[in-house]
Amino acid sequence: MPEQIIVIGGGLAGLSTAARLAHKGFDVKLIEKAPKLGGRAVTIPLKGFNFNFGAHAIYGRDQSVLRKYEKELGLKVDWKDFSPEKAFYDLGTYTTPVPATLEGLYKTKIMDAKNKIRFVYEVVRTLVSLERGKDGQTIGEYLQKEPKQVRDFLLTLASSNFFTNEPEKIPSPLFFQYYKRLFTTHKPVAYIGGGWQSIIDGLEQILKQNGGEVITKEKIQTAEVVDGKVVAVHGKEQSFQADLFVFCIPPSELVSLFKETGYESLFEQYTRYRANQVVVYDIGLSRRIDIPYTYIYHKEKRVFLTDISYYDHTCVPEGGQLIQAISYLNEEEIEQNIADEKIKNIEEVYDKHFPGWRDVLVTKRISKKATVQEIKCVEDQQLMPVKFYSLRNAYFAGDWCQGEGQLSELSFSSSYDVTNQILSQSFH
Numbered sequence: 001m002p003e004q005i006i007v008i009g010g011g012l013a014g015l016s017t018a019a020r021l022a023h024k025g026f027d028v029k030l031i032e033k034a035p036k037l038g039g040r041a042v043t044i045p046l047k048g049f050n051f052n053f054g055a056h057a058i059y060g061r062d063q064s065v066l067r068k069y070e071k072e073l074g075l076k077v078d079w080k081d082f083s084p085e086k087a088f089y090d091l092g093t094y095t096t097p098v099p100a101t102l103e104g105l106y107k108t109k110i111m112d113a114k115n116k117i118r119f120v121y122e123v124v125r126t127l128v129s130l131e132r133g134k135d136g137q138t139i140g141e142y143l144q145k146e147p148k149q150v151r152d153f154l155l156t157l158a159s160s161n162f163f164t165n166e167p168e169k170i171p172s173p174l175f176f177q178y179y180k181r182l183f184t185t186h187k188p189v190a191y192i193g194g195g196w197q198s199i200i201d202g203l204e205q206i207l208k209q210n211g212g213e214v215i216t217k218e219k220i221q222t223a224e225v226v227d228g229k230v231v232a233v234h235g236k237e238q239s240f241q242a243d244l245f246v247f248c249i250p251p252s253e254l255v256s257l258f259k260e261t262g263y264e265s266l267f268e269q270y271t272r273y274r275a276n277q278v279v280v281y282d283i284g285l286s287r288r289i290d291i292p293y294t295y296i297y298h299k300e301k302r303v304f305l306t307d308i309s310y311y312d313h314t315c316v317p318e319g320g321q322l323i324q325a326i327s328y329l330n331e332e333e334i335e336q337n338i339a340d341e342k343i344k345n346i347e348e349v350y351d352k353h354f355p356g357w358r359d360v361l362v363t364k365r366i367s368k369k370a371t372v373q374e375i376k377c378v379e380d381q382q383l384m385p386v387k388f389y390s391l392r393n394a395y396f397a398g399d400w401c402q403g404e405g406q407l408s409e410l411s412f413s414s415s416y417d418v419t420n421q422i423l424s425q426s427f428h
């Protein structure tokens with residue numbers, strides 16, 4: 001019976017893996033190279049504002065793995081449901097509601113009446129699996145059969161859910177799988193009171209309460225493999241042995257760890273895939289600038305703004321406001337290094353919707369190239385398996401691994417799959 005488990009990488013995937021295994025009675029050590037746990041979900045405090053480094057919303061919360069952690073592990077999540085009536089598209093000359101509810105669908109001008117009926121028809125076909133896409137066809141190709149307005153709208157929707165500039169390149173089966181799940185949810189988007197740091201802290205607490213150990217500032221540099229089994233991992237100072245190892249670190253790190261073991265080739269293919277990257281430009285304001293919406297997506301510039309502080313009051317000093325802006329980057333834009341142009345675009349959208357923001361600006365946080373997902377789900381890019389046949393006691397989780405959903409949901413769902421596999425092989 002495996003008893004000792006080492007989890008490498010303390011992002012959401014590593015933390016949730018370690019917490020669940022400790023809760024089930026395993027002897028767990030979690031090793032993280034940074035001084036703090038959380039990876040891309042950490043919170044950055046700046047002048048009294050708490051900026052989420054990355055993750056800010058949960059999509060389809062009633063079906064999220066986080067719900068399972070609430071029930072199973074007692075993780076406390078302060079869900080703050082998004083108000084669909086406050087979500088708008090900016091179409092350049094006018095704004096119009098996002099059709100996230102029946103009322104929104106009735107009011108929106110993003111489609112005319114005839115196309116709205118066609119859209120509803122497509123939603124029903126997706127729900128009953130009559131629309132499943134076609135292997136080898138991207139959603140852009142697949143939707144050629146649709147009227148232009150419906151096609152455009154479905155791609156705009158995918159652009160915001162998959163955080164991408166090139167929604168037309170999403171594989172069509174993945175698109176319908178994703179929306180079948182999202183269309184059945186009653187809670188399409190939720191924010192988290194206390195920010196994502198509260199989830200990190202909650203998982204760390206569960207891990208420690210169940211006897212788990214956390215080791216930070218320890219970068220694992222090599223893995224030692226004997227007869228198809230990992231026997232130890234080595235950091236700069238210490239070595240760690242265990243029965244099982246769960247690697248929650250990206251493919252490029254795995255190649256480096258497994259160098260000279262003969263197993264590095266398992267991971268090489270996944271280092272060649274493109275990541276999903278964005279420009280982030282968040283602002284902290286000394287007082288609220290109230291506007292009719294909390295989410296606005298500028299269709300042409302492909303920028304979205306979210307008033308995070310409307311949902312999570314803990315992220316601002318009294319009376320303040322924190323707005324997050326994200327602009328998607330496609331491959332060409334990353335190569336051309338045009339983040340400055342994106343920053344200008346974002347400022348224009350801020351100027352348009354939050355007039356006077358510059359006068360009440362206290363602090364801002366800009367990231368010119370933030371990795372939203374390690375492997376972007378477009379065309380033939382493949383997510384990594386959570387287990388390889390030839391490495392018998394090693395498992396893998398993270399948003400680069402196979403699982404349900406996108407973004408952090410991939411970290412949680414791949415981790416859940418890994419822990420299920422470990423549990424099914426043990427007597428715990």
Ligand SMILES: Cc1cc2nc3c(=O)[nH]c(=O)nc-3n(C[C@H](O)[C@H](O)[C@H](O)COP(=O)(O)OP(=O)(O)OC[C@H]3O[C@@H](n4cnc5c(N)ncnc54)[C@H](O)[C@@H]3O)c2cc1C
Binds near residue numbers: 055218370398411
């Ligand atoms: C700007 C932005 C916006 C986002 N918005 C959303 C959103 O709205 N909704 C959503 O669901 N998701 C969102 N995400 C994505 C979400 O943040 C990530 O999917 C998630 O945090 C990834 O967690 P992870 O554990 O899989 O990976 P990571 O967070 O990358 O964790 C990997 C960890 O491993 C550690 N590590 C690496 N190498 C080693 C080593 N050799 N030894 C020890 N430790 C090591 C790293 O330091 C890190 O802590 C967003 C991300 C960004 C950047």
